[in-house]
Structures are given as C-alpha cells and as structure tokens.
Amino acid sequence: SQQGEEDPQALSIQEGENATMNCSYKTSINNLQWYRQNSGRGLVHLILIRSNEREKHSGRLRVTLDTSKKSSSLLITASRAADTASYFCATDHPGRRALTFGSGTRLQVQP
Amino acid sequence: DAGVTQSPTHLIKTRGQQVTLRCSPKSGHDTVSWYQQALGQGPQFIFQYYEEEERQRGNFPDRFSGHQFPNYSSELNVNALLLGDSALYLCASSPAPRGSYNEQFFGPGTRLTVL
Numbered sequence: 001s002q003q004g005e006e007d008p009q010a011l012s013i014q015e016g017e018n019a020t021m022n023c024s025y026k027t028s029i030n031n032l033q034w035y036r037q038n039s040g041r042g043l044v045h046l047i048l049i050r051s052n053e054r055e056k057h058s059g060r061l062r063v064t065l066d067t068s069k070k071s072s073s074l075l076i077t078a079s080r081a082a083d084t085a086s087y088f089c090a091t092d093h094p095g096r097r098a099l100t101f102g103s104g105t106r107l108q109v110q111p
Numbered sequence: 112d113a114g115v116t117q118s119p120t121h122l123i124k125t126r127g128q129q130v131t132l133r134c135s136p137k138s139g140h141d142t143v144s145w146y147q148q149a150l151g152q153g154p155q156f157i158f159q160y161y162e163e164e165e166r167q168r169g170n171f172p173d174r175f176s177g178h179q180f181p182n183y184s185s186e187l188n189v190n191a192l193l194l195g196d197s198a199l200y201l202c203a204s205s206p207a208p209r210g211s212y213n214e215q216f217f218g219p220g221t222r223l224t225v226l
Contacts, residue, residue: 030213040199042115042219043154088153092213097167098144099203099215101153 006089006102014110019076021105023089024069030092032065033099034074037086046074046087081111113138115204115218123224124192132187132221136204142166143185144215145177146201154201160185161207189223197225 007022023032031050035043049056049065049072056063062075076083086106090099116135124130136143142161146154156169160179179185183204189196199222203215 033214035217040150040220040222042201043203043217045214045216048214090153097142097159097161097213098156098169099154099213100156101146103151103153 006087006105008105009103010106010108012108012110013079015079015081017079019079019083019107019109021074021087021089021107023072023074023102025072025089025091025100026070027093029067030094032063032072033090033092034061034063034072035088035090035101037088037104039085043088076107079107079109081109083107084109115202115216117200117202117218117221119221120219121222121224123226125226126192126194128192128225129188129190130192130223132189132200132202132223133184134187134202134204134218135184136202137216139206140204140216141183141207142205143179143183144203144205145185145187146203147171148199148201148220150198157187192225194225197223199223 005024033048034046037043047058049063060077065072086104088101088104090101115137118133144159145157148154157171158168159166163179174190176188199220201220202218205215
C-alpha cells in the first residue's frame, strides 16, 4: 500500500505562475525525496530533505518539511511548459530499504 | 558516467508466460531495487538486492523473483504472467545503505504489456 499521499492529484497553471504540491505520510522518516516523471518514463530525482531539515532549495525548487504534521510541500517557482510532468514524493523510513511513494501530482503548465 | 540502464525498453507477453528484465546500476552503486508502477499510480517496491542477496521484499507474490550478479547488475523474473502484471518496471540503484541517507537513482524503465 502507498503511504504517501499527494495533493492535489492534478494541477493546471499558466507559464510563469508558481506550482505548489503537498505530500503527507504516516510514520516517521529518515528523509523525504521528490521525483519527477515525464509521460511514464523513468523517475528523475529532484531533491532530498532530511528529517532534521525544515527547508531546502534547488534552483526554482523549494521544499519544506514539517515532521510534526508529517507533511511536505514542493514549490516550483516561475513555472515553464517544460515542467509539465508527474511529481512524486517518496519517503525513506527507519529500518526499511524501500522508498514509499505517493500516487503523484500531475502538473500541466500551459504556455 | 553511465546512469542506470534497463533492457528491454518494451516487452509484450501473453498470460502464463515468463519474463526477465535486466538492470545495470549507476557506476559506484552496489544496491539495486525494483519497483512496479501501474498506470496512474506511484511505484510500488518489489524487492532490493545487495551483495547478491535479497535484502527486503515488498508485498509481491513468489512469482516475482530476482538475482544480483557479482558486477552488481540485476534481473527481475516474473513467472506465470497475469494481465495485472502489465506495468512499468523500474530499477533503482543506490550506494549501500548508510545511516539516514537513501537516495535512489532510477532507470528509464521497462514497459511490460501482458495480453
């Protein structure tokens, strides 16, 4: 079963706008990772945030983590049509070797 | 520096057949994980191999088996294929698990269609 849940399931915005996706999980984590997937192809690793971190930036990406609420958000600023893809959060839990993925947010950026 | 590679890219099989998928990990990585991704869903963990042994397994039946070779490459075998096995199969590699850092790098996947 999938532990992480992304919200919203789908998001459509105009180029230049910001896109925010949220992820929730149920049990304690070592870290949380965000991945991107274009049209059913392989997953591209975007960013990893450790459980003792609250915010992390990478280019136009900003990730926050609130372990008290067991939630994370991914913000993509100044979106581009090329950002159109599905975005997944994946959690790494103590004692487990697997990443647990949510069901993803499908982002459509209109040019 | 080659990333994770998988073969074949696409595969079509019929129910009851057997299939073998292959994965070569990223250079410097010795751990390989396999995931199944059904259409419109997130990836589901099948199992992980490290030092040629299955280290952890997800909720998949014994029809799913694997192997890791001394060069760290890996195979996923699925026997007695069912229609529901149609999915994108993703391989991910990582360095041996250390502490709280478990970043996995994914290959492009193998699209399996069972007719």
